Amino acid sequence: MSEQQVINFAVLANTKIKEQIYRDRARDFEIIHPNIKVRLIRLHSKNYPDLLAELLAIRDEVDVINWFASNRLKTLVDNGFVVDINDYWQENYLDFQFKHASKEQVLFNNKVYGIPLTSYIWGFYYKISLFKRLGIKPPKTWPEFIHLLDTLEQNQIAPIALGTKYPWQIAGWFDYLMLRLHGADKYKQLVKGELAYTSDEVVLVFNYWKNLLNKKYFFAQHRFFDGDELMPLIYREVVGINLIGSFSLSSLPIKNQTDIGFFPFPTITDKNENSVLAPMSVIALTNNGAKKSHLIPFLQFFNTNETQVFINERLSTFSPKQSARIDGRPIIKKTAEIFEAAHYHSQYFDLEFEFEMAEYAKKAFSDFINHQDVDKISTLIEQKRRAHYSIKDK
Template sequence: MRKAGLFLLLTFVYCAPSIANQEVITFAVNPSSAKQQEVYHLLAQRFEAQNPHIKVRVSSQSLESHKVRILNYLKGKELEIDVLLAYGGTQLHSLIDSKKITPLASLWLEHNLDARFSAPIKELVSKESMPYAIPMAYYQWGFYYRKSLFNRLGLTVPNDWPTFIALVNTLDEKHITPLNFSGGSSWSTLGWFDYLSLRLLGREKYLALVRGELSFTTPEVRDVFVHWQQLIEHKAFDSAHAEMTWSEILPFFYRERIAMMLNGNFFLAHVPDTIRSDVGFFPFPTINPELPRYESAPTDVAVLTTTGASKPAAHKFMVFLATLEAQTMLADYVGKIATHLDYDAEPRFLLGIGKTHLQNSDGLVQYFDREASDAFSNGAAALFVAFIKEELSVDLLIAKLEAMRTQTHIKKAPDSVVPSGAFDSMNKAKGPD
């Protein structure tokens, strides 16, 4: 870990200006661990060391409290916060729509941030081509497998749907469950819908579906579930795992009783060292080769509130958060990938592979429950579990999803810009943040 330089901050001595002469800004964060709490304070200290006339107050709240803080802010409560951490997807777009955060076009242009961040990551933090956030850190979703198992059985990583189905068949014939299914963590099934939709429909139609703007009853959407049904018919999942959580399923993967896992990279932090070195990664296979390659990459972002917009110190802190120095510090501490193009990923947790994978994508989305409302994502997850358990046919699943979409989204728009249930989810799908 590149931490030696960080701890020098704790012994850094300089002639600081008096508190009365310091500009003070507030940085609102939501650490989910002691390590995250530590790194946010270290970021503030590093910035203060470079800018002695500025004091950064770190306002830390739990994930749940921070969620409520943002929701209250969207509803009109005044907050003495200048820079705010948020999630990409619905949360960011609700902040944009509420006009509670400041566009960053001038800052982005002045500091040539196009040279620091890829076009897909800029698109993720923008609306109508206007950037509103500094992307901080993200991680990949895809398939994880045991390299020794594949080598022993002479298996190769699939690149397209036919070879993926053939691999599923081979594993089933060898009495190895091909894919993970943890119905006890129903959110984990949302990844299947995400990737099948991205590979068959593309990014814009996927986003329209999860946001309730597109009907589930069209033939092309039905094809998403037909492909998913193929996996079920080819015995890719074991219904005996239907009540297990995502972490309870891991020992089956360790013992090679499950061959592949569609998962977020966060799970590797829970894998024993002796097994982690044997874990490989491959992207979700191509289905329609005419479509660009889109990927799911849950992303943390920093936004400048309307309160901070009038403070030059807050603008300067936002620029600092876009530096390679700050992004590397954060990513190395929390085991994610810095969004900065020049980030040199550490050789652990497949971060280097993940960096290349995401930077080479044609576009990014957040996970289903970051793109959709809580009511819709929770309802869809429960239906997807029932579908994998073969309790619902393709047509019945579609009918239920469409009815839920109609009930959740097709109704008189509320006066508030805050989507119903948009922040009730605790980022439960994405592991440690």
């Protein structure tokens, strides 16, 4: 078979199950196009610099890539690795298929560089039967949220689940407090390194966080758990609520998942700030792939409702494309509706901030859970910001 009839498809797959999902779909494409062979390349490094190095080492072998959206996709754009698909986007009327908030995550310098494929949102998961027994409802405002935490504590249940064995989950708290208190524009300034961590805005975030810590709402044994290990504790009523993504549902048997509910991070100010943490993956075309005419049918195949449904149902995620959502599970349906209504989709701290800053800050957040010193954490991360972005004192 000639090279012109091969598609080299690199896929983010940190598990064999995820790899098999994409492999099965690639096989379906081959059935429809018997003269084209799809060669799947699994990208599975857990550390982002290693993952990026793994990809760039084989850049000449990749035609299409499944990758992160937003700043991580921009890295590939800046490296000249992927090309824009503006013509494809316009000719297929994708502006009518994806909300603007989703398009923003693949748009750089007014050019589109990827097709949104999967997404999920971070929010609070809880046990429905527990809430019913205690007579409490999912909160919408901050006072209602505090009342919920107090009620759980009064019933000898650790209010907030948390795992800091590896400090990735904890960043969701910083993200949502920053978004709810100050909105997407201030959050974007911080992502770009344009806002000081000693500013009034960021200090306020840490003070809100400290108030929760002072009241001992967080699970005391957090340092012994990873974020992925907490959902069974929700089901066993050891802890009350867990701020995490829908991927965490996989740690529960399907029969137990029906008793798990979801509510978004509550509002804090009267601005009713409507942003969500919604990590997204995309399909992007590389420079190599742009030279091959048979890549367009492949992009088209991964933009069909059938393919988007196939992948998302199996990953417990949802398609950013509204017409490709038929997952009957109430919890997936609800998270998708919240995603659709949001004005801004953050990709989560890990994927928004430059890697070095993100790694340093996550460790600082984890330390903050223990020392609760607002001046200490804001000063330390500000020093890192100034060094990282080569900001000199005035």
